[in-house]
Amino acid sequence: MMEFLAENGNELLVKTGEHLYISLVAMALGVIVAVPLGVMLSRIPKVADRLISFVGILQTIPSLAILAFFIPIVGIGKFPAIIALFIYSLLPILRNTYIGIRDVDQGVIEAGKGMGMNNLQAIIKMELPLAMPVIMAGIRLSTVYLIGWAALAAFIGGGGLGDFIFDGLNLYKPSLILAGTVPATILAVIADRSLAAVESKLTPDGLKDSYEAA
Amino acid sequence: MLEFNNVTKRYADGTPAVKNLNLKIDKGEFVCFIGPSGCGKTTTMKMVNRLIDITEGDIRFDDKSINDQDPVELRRSIGYVIQQIGLMPHMTIKENIVLVGTLLKWSKEKKDQRARELLELVDLPEEYLDKYPHELSGGQQQRIGVLRALASNPPLILMDEPFGALDPITRDSLQEEFKKLQKELHKTIVFVTHDMDEALKLADRVVIMRDGEIVQADTPDEILRNPANEFVEEFLGKDRLIQGRPDVTTVGQIMEGCPVTVQTGTTLKEAISVMRDKHVDSLLVVDMDNTLQGFIDIESINLNYKKANHVEEVMEANIFSVAEESLLRDTVHKILRRGVKYVPVVNDAQQLTGIVTRATLANLVYDTIWGDGMELEEAAATAE
Ligand SMILES: Nc1ncnc2c1ncn2[C@@H]1O[C@H](COP(=O)(O)OP(=O)(O)OP(=O)(O)O)[C@@H](O)[C@H]1O
Numbered sequence: 253m254m255e256f257l258a259e260n261g262n263e264l265l266v267k268t269g270e271h272l273y274i275s276l277v278a279m280a281l282g283v284i285v286a287v288p289l290g291v292m293l294s295r296i297p298k299v300a301d302r303l304i305s306f307v308g309i310l311q312t313i314p315s316l317a318i319l320a321f322f323i324p325i326v327g328i329g330k331f332p333a334i335i336a337l338f339i340y341s342l343l344p345i346l347r348n349t350y351i352g353i354r355d356v357d358q359g360v361i362e363a364g365k366g367m368g369m370n371n372l373q374a375i376i377k378m379e380l381p382l383a384m385p386v387i388m389a390g391i392r393l394s395t396v397y398l399i400g401w402a403a404l405a406a407f408i409g410g411g412g413l414g415d416f417i418f419d420g421l422n423l424y425k426p427s428l429i430l431a432g433t434v435p436a437t438i439l440a441v442i443a444d445r446s447l448a449a450v451e452s453k454l455t456p457d458g459l460k461d462s463y464e465a466a
Numbered sequence: 467m468l469e470f471n472n473v474t475k476r477y478a479d480g481t482p483a484v485k486n487l488n489l490k491i492d493k494g495e496f497v498c499f500i501g502p503s504g505c506g507k508t509t510t511m512k513m514v515n516r517l518i519d520i521t522e523g524d525i526r527f528d529d530k531s532i533n534d535q536d537p538v539e540l541r542r543s544i545g546y547v548i549q550q551i552g553l554m555p556h557m558t559i560k561e562n563i564v565l566v567g568t569l570l571k572w573s574k575e576k577k578d579q580r581a582r583e584l585l586e587l588v589d590l591p592e593e594y595l596d597k598y599p600h601e602l603s604g605g606q607q608q609r610i611g612v613l614r615a616l617a618s619n620p621p622l623i624l625m626d627e628p629f630g631a632l633d634p635i636t637r638d639s640l641q642e643e644f645k646k647l648q649k650e651l652h653k654t655i656v657f658v659t660h661d662m663d664e665a666l667k668l669a670d671r672v673v674i675m676r677d678g679e680i681v682q683a684d685t686p687d688e689i690l691r692n693p694a695n696e697f698v699e700e701f702l703g704k705d706r707l708i709q710g711r712p713d714v715t716t717v718g719q720i721m722e723g724c725p726v727t728v729q730t731g732t733t734l735k736e737a738i739s740v741m742r743d744k745h746v747d748s749l750l751v752v753d754m755d756n757t758l759q760g761f762i763d764i765e766s767i768n769l770n771y772k773k774a775n776h777v778e779e780v781m782e783a784n785i786f787s788v789a790e791e792s793l794l795r796d797t798v799h800k801i802l803r804r805g806v807k808y809v810p811v812v813n814d815a816q817q818l819t820g821i822v823t824r825a826t827l828a829n830l831v832y833d834t835i836w837g838d839g840m841e842l843e844e845a846a847a848t849a850e
Pocket residue numbers: 477478479481482483501502503504505506507508509510660
C-alpha cells in the first residue's frame with residue numbers, strides 16, 4: 253500500500269483531480285440546463301410527461317455505447333467525456349425539478365399569483381425555494397452516479413481514475429483496479445455529503461422544521 | 467365599484483360555469499356568494515382578479531374594464547384570500563403578511579411597520595412575526611391569510627371560503643372578529659361561502675347562485691322574508707325560515723282565535739260564571755258588533771260587585787290592543803315591556819278577532835328554538 257502510494261501517489265492525485273473535474277463540470281452543466289428546462293416543463297405538463305419518459309428511455313442506453321457513439325462526433329478526450337456524462341446527469345435533475353415544482357402546493361401558487369406575483373417572481377420567490385429539497389435530491393443522485401460513470405471516461409481518453417481501472421484490467425493488476433475504485437467511491441461519498449450541506453443551506457428555514465416535524 | 471355585465475365563463479371542456487351574470491356591487495358593500503358546490507362561485511370570483519379569463523361579457527372595477535388592466539397590477543390592487551389559506555411555508559409570518567409590499571418594493575421599514583400594525587388588528591402578539599406558518603394553528607393561519615389580503619390597503623377584497631376549513635367555534639369567533647374589522651375598515655368585500663349562517667351574519671347582500679346563474683341577490687332580511695323560489699327556501703332550510711319569521715310574521719298569523727268574551731249588557735253574575743267555566747280571571751268586553759270595548763277582571767268585579775250590575779259599569783275601557791297586521795316582533799316587545807298578560811287583537815273596524823297571550827309567545831319561542839314549526843305553520847295557514 254505505502255509502496256504503491258510512493259510509486260503512484262502523484263499520479264493518483266492528478267487522476268483523482270481529473271476525475272473530479274470531469275464529473276463536476278458535467279454536473280454543473282446538467283444543473284444549468286436541466287433546472288431551467290424542468291421549470292419550463294412544469295408550465296406544459298402534457299408535453300412534460302412524454303418528454304421525461306422519452307429521456308428515460310435514452311438513459312437506458314449503456315453508457316459505454318453512448319461514449320462510443322460520441323467518438324466519431326466529437327472525437328476523444330475530456331470534452332466528449334464531459335458531454336456524455338452531462339447527458340446522463342440531465343434526467344434525474346430534470347425529473348426532480350419538474351416533479352418538485354409540479355408538487356408545490358397549488359394553494360400556495362394560487363395565493364402567490366393572486367397577490368400579484370409575475371411569472372418570474374413566482375418561480376424565484378416561490379416555486380424554486382419550495383421545490384428545493386426535491387431538486388437537490390435529484391442533483392445529489394445524479395452527482396453520485398456521475399462520479400461512478402466518470403470512470404468510463406478513460407475509455408475515450410478522458411482521463412480520470414478510470415485510467416487506473418483499465419490499466420489494472422489490462423495488466424491483471426488488482427492493486428491498480430483498487431487504486432481507481434476506492435478513491436472514486438470516497439469522492440462520491442464526499443460529494444454527496446457536501447451537497448447535503450449545500451442542500452440544507454439552500455432549503456428555506458420554514459421548510460426545514462416542517463420536514464423534521466413531518 | 468364592481469360591475470358584472472353579462473359575464474359568461476365556459477371552460478375549455480365546454481363546461482358553462484357561469485352564465486350571463488349581471489351584478490353591481492357598491493363601494494363598501496359586503497356581498498356573500500352562496501350556492502351548492504360547483505355552481506360557479508369560485509369561478510366568478512377568480513374572473514375578477516383575472517386568475518380565470520372571461521369568455522363573454524365584461525367586469526368593470528372602478529369603472530374600468532379589467533381586461534384593459536395589466537393582470538399583475540390588477541391583482542396587487544385587489545386583496546385575495548383563498549380557501550386553502552395558501553401561506554408561503556418558506557416565509558415568516560411577517561414576510562407572508564407583507565408579501566404584496568415586497569412585490570411593490572416597499573422599504574424594509576415600511577414593511578416592518580405595516581406587518582406590526584396588521585398583526586395588532588387581530589390581537590396576535592408581535593412574536594408571531596418571526597414564526598413560520600406551520601408553527602401556527604389553523605385559525606391563526608387563517609387570520610394571517612386575511613391580514614395578507616389587507617396589507618396594501620386594497621379597496622376591494624375577494625375571499626373564497628376563508629373560514630371554511632375551521633371548526634365551528636374558531637369560525638364563529640373569526641367571523642365576529644372579521645365583522646368588527648370590516649366595520650373599521652370599510653372595504654368592499656366579495657365573500658364566497660357554503661354556510662348560510664355565515665352569509666346571513668356577515669353580508670349586506672347575499673347572492674344565491676345555482677348552476678352558474680344568480681337565483682336571488684338581496685339583503686339577508688329580504689331573502690328570509692321573500693325567498694325568490696323553492697330552491698332558495700330549500701337552501702335556507704325550514705329552521706331558518708321559522709327563525710327568520712318573527713321579523714316578518716304578523717300578529718294575525720300567530721294569534722289565537724276565539725278569546726273569551728262577554729257582551730255589553732251582561733250581568734256581573736253571568737260574567738263570573740263565564741270566568742269560572744273557562745278558567746280565566748279576566749274577560750274582554752265587546753258590543754253587539756264584536757267591537758272591543760274594554761275588559762273586566764276578577765279584581766274589579768270583586769270590588770264593585772255590590773255597587774254595579776252590568777259589565778260595562780266596571781270594565782276598564784282603556785285597553786291596549788294591537789292590529790292584526792302589526793308585526794309580531796313589535797308586539798312581543800310591547801307585551802314584554804308593559805308586563806301585560808295578554809293583548810287583544812282587532813281588525814280595522816276595531817272588532818275583536820283574536821288574542822296573543824304569553825303562552826302564545828312561549829309556544830313560538832319553543833318552536834323557533836326546537837324547530838318544530840307545526841303550530842306556527844298551521845296558524846299561518848289558517849290566517850291565510
Ligand atoms: N379548470 C376547470 N376546467 C373545467 N371545468 C371547471 C374548471 N374549474 C371549475 N370547473 C367547473 O365549473 C363549475 C363551477 O366551478 P367552481 O369552482 O366555480 O364552483 P364553486 O361554486 O366554487 O364550487 P365549490 O363550492 O365546490 O367551491 C363546476 O362544474 C366545475 O366542475
